[in-house]
Amino acid sequence: MKPLSLILFLTAILVFAGCAEVKEPMAEDTGEATESSTGTASVSDSETHDTETHTNNDSATASSTSEETDSDSSSASQNPTDPPIPGNGGTITITAVTADALTLAWDKASDDHTPQSNLEYKVVSSLSSNLDTLEGAQAGTPIRDWSKNIDTVDVSRLQPACAYYFNILVRDSFGNETVYNMATETTRRALDDLVAFFPFSGNSSDGGPNSIPLSSSTASPTLDANRDGLPSSSYLFTAANQEYFYNEDNPSPLGLSHELTVSVWVKLTDPATDQKVIGRAFRSSFYSGWLLGVASGGLYPEIWDSSGTRFSFNTGIIQPGEWTHLAITWRTGGTFRGYVNGIMHTEIEASLDPIGTSLGSIFRIGNRPYSTPLFLVDGNIDDIRVYGWELNETEIMALKNLPAD
Ligand SMILES: [Ca+2]
Numbered sequence: 226m227k228p229l230s231l232i233l234f235l236t237a238i239l240v241f242a243g244c245a246e247v248k249e250p251m252a253e254d255t256g257e258a259t260e261s262s263t264g265t266a267s268v269s270d271s272e273t274h275d276t277e278t279h280t281n282n283d284s285a286t287a288s289s290t291s292e293e294t295d296s297d298s299s300s301a302s303q304n305p306t307d308p309p310i311p312g313n314g315g316t317i318t319i320t321a322v323t324a325d326a327l328t329l330a331w332d333k334a335s336d337d338h339t340p341q342s343n344l345e346y347k348v349v350s351s352l353s354s355n356l357d358t359l360e361g362a363q364a365g366t367p368i369r370d371w372s373k374n375i376d377t378v379d380v381s382r383l384q385p386a387c388a389y390y391f392n393i394l395v396r397d398s399f400g401n402e403t404v405y406n407m408a409t410e411t412t413r414r415a416l417d418d419l420v421a422f423f424p425f426s427g428n429s430s431d432g433g434p435n436s437i438p439l440s441s442s443t444a445s446p447t448l449d450a451n452r453d454g455l456p457s458s459s460y461l462f463t464a465a466n467q468e469y470f471y472n473e474d475n476p477s478p479l480g481l482s483h484e485l486t487v488s489v490w491v492k493l494t495d496p497a498t499d500q501k502v503i504g505r506a507f508r509s510s511f512y513s514g515w516l517l518g519v520a521s522g523g524l525y526p527e528i529w530d531s532s533g534t535r536f537s538f539n540t541g542i543i544q545p546g547e548w549t550h551l552a553i554t555w556r557t558g559g560t561f562r563g564y565v566n567g568i569m570h571t572e573i574e575a576s577l578d579p580i581g582t583s584l585g586s587i588f589r590i591g592n593r594p595y596s597t598p599l600f601l602v603d604g605n606i607d608d609i610r611v612y613g614w615e616l617n618e619t620e621i622m623a624l625k626n627l628p629a630d
Contacts, residue, residue, distance in 0.1 A: 513581020
């Protein structure tokens with residue numbers, strides 16, 4: 226029990242250490258300053274009742290219903306105690322989620338005395354699921370201070386791959402507060418959270434965290450200008466010379482089985498020819514692995530699952546002699562998608578089985594990975610990124626729009 230508890234404890238610390246609260250409040254004023262200036266605004270429901278019993282006498286509570294109509298005036302003696310009613314049952318929707326930002330939206334609240342345009346909202350966040358009560362939300366990290374008549378806020382400065390909790394406090398002109406329904410969202414992983422990155426900036430080194438070494442064929446691909454015209458910043462592969470890069474040591478970081486994204490730039494002499502751009506695969510009695518290729522003037526990826534079943538499509542249009550961005554994403558039990566120039570062209574069901582990761586798999590760039598040289602690339606390859614997670618359409622477009630390396 227003790228070692229397990231310790232492991233769980235350490236794991237909790239590690240997970241927590243990776244995530245941080247929103248770095249600074251988004252509004253100019255801090256929540257504390259505003260709350261102290263308005264005095265009663267930060268007290269809880271029960272405390273509000275107590276306060277009124279002291280400041281007003283019992284008749285204030287008794288007469289509150291009969292005097293609803295004229296209490297819109299700021300007469301201090303009225304002090305209605307009902308908080309506003311959150312709109313749409315208190316639902317908060319979260320959209321436009323990226324690695325460091327997202328958008329919160331909600332329906333405005335209504336109130337028996339305060340006009341809707343005068344209701345104020347405060348947005349709070351937390352790294353824990355502790356904002357579902359008024360008291361809990363009041364203790365949350367303020368990310369938008371009390372603001373009148375708002376129903377959306379853009380939240381930024383978040384950490385990637387972290388679960389955040391949010392809630393909205395709403396208050397009327399008399400300081401009565403309530404909360405919406407706590408909502409949670411996990412930010413996306415960062416685009417530099419990758420398995421391998423071959424920028425081909427002067428050499429074939431892997432700039433990713435695994436530093437996967439590449440060897441070159443006898444006739445090596447040659448450095449060439451990239452899509453911005455920068456010299457020695459992509460590689461030119463000449464098919465007739467059988468030029469390619471490889472790692473035949475079963476590079477395990479590239480043995481991605483559950484989720485995969487591959488992104489690459491190509492400039493091909495003849496995209497109608499069957500060419501294998503990049504892949505890690507193996508062939509014995511059956512195929513296994515993944516492969517991003519080009520054929521018939523379009524993207525032609527192939528993925529073989531752990532039982533050898535092949536998943537493939539031929540999609541999009543690749544022009545000869547034009548730099549073109551190609552990408553594929555796979556999620557086991559989800560979808561297998563193909564993108565050309567940042568646009569998703571095809572989506573098919575992925576296997577329920579993981580991608581095959583047979584021992585002996587070979588990783589190659591510019592040549593088919595599973596056997597002797599064939600289907601070699603004739604043209605340029607650049608800025609290869611391999612991820613162990615499934616990027617979405619927004620993220621693939623962001624990759625396509627990244628500056629050239
Ligand atoms: Ca490059």
